[in-house]
Amino acid sequence: MEQFVKVDEDKPETPPQSRNKYLDILDRRFEEVLIVFGFAVFILMINAQVTNRYVLSFIEIANITTWTEELSRYFFIFASFLGASLAIRKGDSIRVNVLFDKLSGKWQQAIEIANTVFMLYFSYIMIRYGFELISFQLDTSQTTPAMGIPMAIPYSTVPIGFVLIAIRLIQKFLDNSxxxxxxxxxxxxxxSIVMVLPIAFLSNAVIPILLFGYFILFIFIGMPIAFSLGISTLATVLATDAIPVDFFPQTAFTSIDSFPIMAVPLFIAAGVIMGGGVIIQRLLNFSNELIGFLPGGLALVSIITSMFFAAISGSGPATVAAVGTILIPAMIKQGYNPGFATAVVATAGSIGVIIPPSNPLVIYGVMSQQSISKLFAAGIIPGILTGATLMIVTYFISKKNGWKGDKTSFNVKITLKAAWDAKLALLVPVIILGGIYGGLMTPTEAAAVAVAYGLIVGLLVYRDLNFKSVYRYLAKAGVTSSIIILIIVMASIFGRLITLEQVAETVANFVLGVSENKIVILLLLNLFLLLVGLVIEALAAIVIVTPILLxxxxxxxxxxxxxxxxMIFNLSxxxxxPPVGVNLFVAASTAKLKIEEVIKGNYLLLGTMLVMLAMITFVPEISLWVTSFMD
Structure with a gap:
C-alpha cells in the first residue's frame, strides 16, 4: 500500500542576521508568546468546564462553568487583538488587490502611505476613547459578573491592542520607507488630504452615501477589509455626528465578547494541528484504499478526504493546504493534467465551508442570531450531496482522459486495516457533531474538545507533534483567526450605522419593488452573492451583507x-x-502553476457547483430536512 507523505512543512521564520538576537526575539515573539498563552488558557478553561460537567461533577466545583466561560472569553479577546497586531507585522490581511496590483510602483507606495495614515488615525481614536472608557469604568467601580474583577481589566485589551497595532503600523512603514x-x-x-476633503464639505450628505462611498473607495485602494469597514464608519461619523465616537472602543469589545464566536479560532486551531500531522495522512491512505482503484482514483480520493477533513477544520483554505500538499504532486506524477489536478483539490476544499463544522456558518449564526447547531445540521446534506456530485463528474472526466487509479482492485482486508489505522481521525467528526447533536456540548465546547483531542493524539499517541510544533500551530491559528475576528469587530461598528439608517429596509423595498416573484428575487440574490464572492473574502462578505440581505x-x-x-454556498x-479565489491561489501555489492553468482545468467543476447552488436554492428541503428533527 502506497503511503502518502507530506512534501512541505510550515517552517519558523528565519531571523535577520544583522539584528541583535534578543531584540529580534522581542520583535517577532512578543505577541506570539502571549497569543499562545491566551489560546492555551481558554482551551484549558473550556475543556475544564466540559470535564467537570460529565466527569468530575461529583466534586461539585461551584460555578465552574460561569467563571471559566467568562475567563476564556476575556483571554480570547486578549489573544485576538494581539493576533491582529502580529498579522500587521507579518503583512497578513484580507484585502482586495485587483486594482492595486495594476498600478505603478509610485502609486502603490503613495496609496500604502495614505492607508497607513488612516489606519494610524483610527488606532489613535481607539486608544484615546478606549482609555477614557477604562477611566469611566474605574470611576464607577464596574466589575465582571462572574469573577468580580474590575471591568477595566478586560476592556483594557482594546486600547492596548490598538497601541500594539499602531506600533506595528509605524514599524512596517519605517521598514518600507x-x-x-x-x-x-x-x-x-x-x-490622504484629497480623500479626507469630503468629510469637510459633505456634512449634510446622506449617511449611506458617505458610508458606502468611503468603504468602496478603501476596498479598491487595497486597504485591509477590516480597516475599510472601521475607517469608513469613522469618516462618516466625523462628517455627520451620526453616533458618538466613544461608541467605537466599547463596540470593539462587546461585539466579540461572545462564547459562540470562540468556535472560530478553536476550529481553526483544530484544523491546523490535525492538518500538520499523521491524522491527515491516515485519512488519505484510507480514502485511497476505499476508492483509489476507480478511474480518477487520486482525484476522487482528494474529494472524499476533503469531505472528511472539512468535518475537522471547518475551513476551505486549510483543507486545500492539507490535502493539496500531498495529493497534487501525486496526481501530476500519475499523469493527470496539472491544471485539472489542482482544480479538483481547490474545488473539493470549498466543501469545507458547507459540511459542518463550518467557520462561515458560525459567523453567519452569530450575525443572524440563528442556532449554530441548526446551521450545522442544515449543511450536512448539501455538503455530502455536493461532494458526491463532484465525484461523479470527476469520475467521468478521468475515465474520458484515461486517468486511472494507482490501484488495480479493491481489497477488503487492506481497506479495513486502513480504516483501523485512521480510526482516531475518523472519530473527530463523531466527537464534534455527536457532542453537539447529542446535547452534550455547544459548538464552541466541541471545538475546544477537538483541539484537546488533536493535541493528545499528536503528542501521546502518534507522537508526530512536539511542544515546539504545538507552539507554532497555535501561533498560526491565532494570527489566522484574529484577521477574521478584527473584521467582525469593525463590521459591528459599521453595522450600527446600517441599522440606524435602515439600509436593510431600503434595499429590501427596492428589490421587492423590482419584482415580487420569489424565484426572480432569489435569482437576483444569488447573482449578487456570486458577484460579492468574486471580490470579497467569504467571512468578510458574511459579516457585511448578512444584516442587509437577511x-x-x-x-x-x-x-x-x-x-x-x-449564502455560504454562493460564497464557497x-x-x-478569481480575483479573490483563495482556494485557487493556495492550490496553484502548492502545484507551482499559473492561476490561468488552474482556471482552465476548473470550468466543468465550477459548472457542477452552480448546478448544485440552483438545487439548494430552490429545493429548501435539501437543507431543512435534517433540521426538522431538531424542532
Missing part, C-alpha cells in the same frame, strides 16, 4: 437557516473564482 522616494511620500500625503430574505418567506446555507464558489 527605506525604498521610498520624496515624490512618493508627497504624493501619499496629498492623496431581512429581505425573511420578507420573502425564506427560512433564515436555509438562507444561511444559500468565490473560493474557486
Amino acid at each position: 527605506k525604498q521610498l522616494t520624496m515624490q512618493e511620500g508627497l504624493l501619499g500625503l496629498v492623496l 431581512p429581505m430574505a425573511t420578507a420573502l418567506g425564506v427560512d433564515p437557516i436555509h438562507f444561511g446555507v444559500i 464558489i468565490g473560493f474557486i473564482t
Whole structure:
C-alpha cells in the first residue's frame, strides 16, 4: 500500500542576521508568546468546564462553568487583538488587490502611505476613547459578573491592542520607507488630504452615501477589509455626528465578547494541528484504499478526504493546504493534467465551508442570531450531496482522459486495516457533531474538545507533534483567526450605522419593488452573492451583507437557516473564482502553476457547483430536512 507523505512543512521564520538576537526575539515573539498563552488558557478553561460537567461533577466545583466561560472569553479577546497586531507585522490581511496590483510602483507606495495614515488615525481614536472608557469604568467601580474583577481589566485589551497595532503600523512603514522616494511620500500625503476633503464639505450628505462611498473607495485602494469597514464608519461619523465616537472602543469589545464566536479560532486551531500531522495522512491512505482503484482514483480520493477533513477544520483554505500538499504532486506524477489536478483539490476544499463544522456558518449564526447547531445540521446534506456530485463528474472526466487509479482492485482486508489505522481521525467528526447533536456540548465546547483531542493524539499517541510544533500551530491559528475576528469587530461598528439608517429596509423595498416573484428575487440574490464572492473574502462578505440581505430574505418567506446555507454556498464558489479565489491561489501555489492553468482545468467543476447552488436554492428541503428533527 502506497503511503502518502507530506512534501512541505510550515517552517519558523528565519531571523535577520544583522539584528541583535534578543531584540529580534522581542520583535517577532512578543505577541506570539502571549497569543499562545491566551489560546492555551481558554482551551484549558473550556475543556475544564466540559470535564467537570460529565466527569468530575461529583466534586461539585461551584460555578465552574460561569467563571471559566467568562475567563476564556476575556483571554480570547486578549489573544485576538494581539493576533491582529502580529498579522500587521507579518503583512497578513484580507484585502482586495485587483486594482492595486495594476498600478505603478509610485502609486502603490503613495496609496500604502495614505492607508497607513488612516489606519494610524483610527488606532489613535481607539486608544484615546478606549482609555477614557477604562477611566469611566474605574470611576464607577464596574466589575465582571462572574469573577468580580474590575471591568477595566478586560476592556483594557482594546486600547492596548490598538497601541500594539499602531506600533506595528509605524514599524512596517519605517521598514518600507527605506525604498521610498520624496515624490512618493508627497504624493501619499496629498492623496490622504484629497480623500479626507469630503468629510469637510459633505456634512449634510446622506449617511449611506458617505458610508458606502468611503468603504468602496478603501476596498479598491487595497486597504485591509477590516480597516475599510472601521475607517469608513469613522469618516462618516466625523462628517455627520451620526453616533458618538466613544461608541467605537466599547463596540470593539462587546461585539466579540461572545462564547459562540470562540468556535472560530478553536476550529481553526483544530484544523491546523490535525492538518500538520499523521491524522491527515491516515485519512488519505484510507480514502485511497476505499476508492483509489476507480478511474480518477487520486482525484476522487482528494474529494472524499476533503469531505472528511472539512468535518475537522471547518475551513476551505486549510483543507486545500492539507490535502493539496500531498495529493497534487501525486496526481501530476500519475499523469493527470496539472491544471485539472489542482482544480479538483481547490474545488473539493470549498466543501469545507458547507459540511459542518463550518467557520462561515458560525459567523453567519452569530450575525443572524440563528442556532449554530441548526446551521450545522442544515449543511450536512448539501455538503455530502455536493461532494458526491463532484465525484461523479470527476469520475467521468478521468475515465474520458484515461486517468486511472494507482490501484488495480479493491481489497477488503487492506481497506479495513486502513480504516483501523485512521480510526482516531475518523472519530473527530463523531466527537464534534455527536457532542453537539447529542446535547452534550455547544459548538464552541466541541471545538475546544477537538483541539484537546488533536493535541493528545499528536503528542501521546502518534507522537508526530512536539511542544515546539504545538507552539507554532497555535501561533498560526491565532494570527489566522484574529484577521477574521478584527473584521467582525469593525463590521459591528459599521453595522450600527446600517441599522440606524435602515439600509436593510431600503434595499429590501427596492428589490421587492423590482419584482415580487420569489424565484426572480432569489435569482437576483444569488447573482449578487456570486458577484460579492468574486471580490470579497467569504467571512468578510458574511459579516457585511448578512444584516442587509437577511431581512429581505425573511420578507420573502425564506427560512433564515436555509438562507444561511444559500449564502455560504454562493460564497464557497468565490473560493474557486478569481480575483479573490483563495482556494485557487493556495492550490496553484502548492502545484507551482499559473492561476490561468488552474482556471482552465476548473470550468466543468465550477459548472457542477452552480448546478448544485440552483438545487439548494430552490429545493429548501435539501437543507431543512435534517433540521426538522431538531424542532
